[in-house]
Amino acid sequence: MAQMKGERIVVKLRKLLDANEYYEAHQLYRTLYFRYSNSKRFEELQELLYEGADRFLSRGQFNSGADLASLYLDAVNADANMKLRLSDDKCCVQLSQRIADLMHKIPSKSSERVSFMMSALKLRSDVFPLPLIHYQFALILWREKNFPESRYHFLHSPDTCGEDCALMLIEYHITSGYPSEVDLFIAQFILQLLCIKKVVKNRVPIEECVESSCSPSTSSSNGLKIIGCKSVQHAYANKALQCFTTKHPQIQKKNPPFLLPLLNFLWFLLLAIDSGKSSTFKVLCDLYSPILKRDPSYNDYLSKIGELYFGLQSTARNRPMGGFLGNLLQSFFEDENDNNEEETLSAGTAANRQVDEELD
Secondary structure (H helix, E strand, C coil), rough: CCCHHHHHHHHHHHHHHHCCCHHHHHHHHHHHHHHHHHHHHHHHHHHHHHHHHHHHHHHHCCCHHHHHHHHHHHHHHHCCCHHHHHCCHHHHHHHHHHHHHHHHCCCCHHHHHHHHHHHHCCCCCCCCHHHHHHHHHHHHHCCCCCCCHHHHHHCCCCCHHHHHHHHHHHHHHHHHCCHHHHHHEEEEEEHHHHHHCCCCCCCEEEHHHHHHCCCCEEECCCEEEEECCCHHHHHHHHHHHHHHHCCCCCCCCCCCCCCCCHHHHHHHHHHHHHCCCHHCCCHHHCCCCHHHHHCCHHHHHHHHHHHHHHCCCCHHHHHCCHHHHHHHHHHHHHHCCCHHHHHHHHHHHHHHHHHHHHHH
């Protein structure tokens, strides 16, 4: 009975839309939203709202369509069973594609699109596939030639999209940059990529550490050791750099040596991260220090990379920085975990104690 009633409602909504009775249809959708929400029928509600938002937006009714798209996100977020359903990869892909489809149909210059995108990215990261949503947004913005925003969303996309990101950066440089800036476009992206997310450490048995000649950095009481400093961003950066250098018409070279020293530095930096040797990282930064002076932000990025991947003490946040650049860098560094903050505090306290003793 409930199914037949639901089918009749859908038929009625379609008739209203076909008759261009948009106001009545919109109000009926909103009424159904509250009714279905109160009865916890979120799965049915999501289908209803997605179809409604799609129909309104396709007919040029952008305000009503954006409103239903926002209600669709609310229904998705309120669904207690969503985490279980999203354990299926197909459901994750479908959800991210639906959100991207609605975003694409909302006019690019409208405040409704900005609001919708912000709401989508505020979904709980432990439940919803935010990297996939970022990736879908990045692709749409790339097609719209909005390279700066596409670049931002690629920074937060899955590590499997390195090739797409590189192709976007190539087009971005060719259309918006100077020929002499070819290395800057990929360098800035890779350094930011390596900074913005926490290191993913792998836990392996001690026996495997010995067999693979690894140098464990931290031991635990359960017979395991935490080794390695690589992250998913490291794999992402590797793929992006390789694709960029291979397919950019000014480079077209897969492996070093490159004519541009900064590209060589990026290549060796990723190798150093792969090895986890802090001495290699320090020598590399010293060797390429003249090249790294091209952009004052590089030293701050590398300071953070040294902290995340090599266990070095970061000095970037100890130097006062103001203005736009300081705020931008702080936004990339704010993801630091509490343990690093405690270590920094302890180191600072020890240093102060040593100074006091010397003064005495």
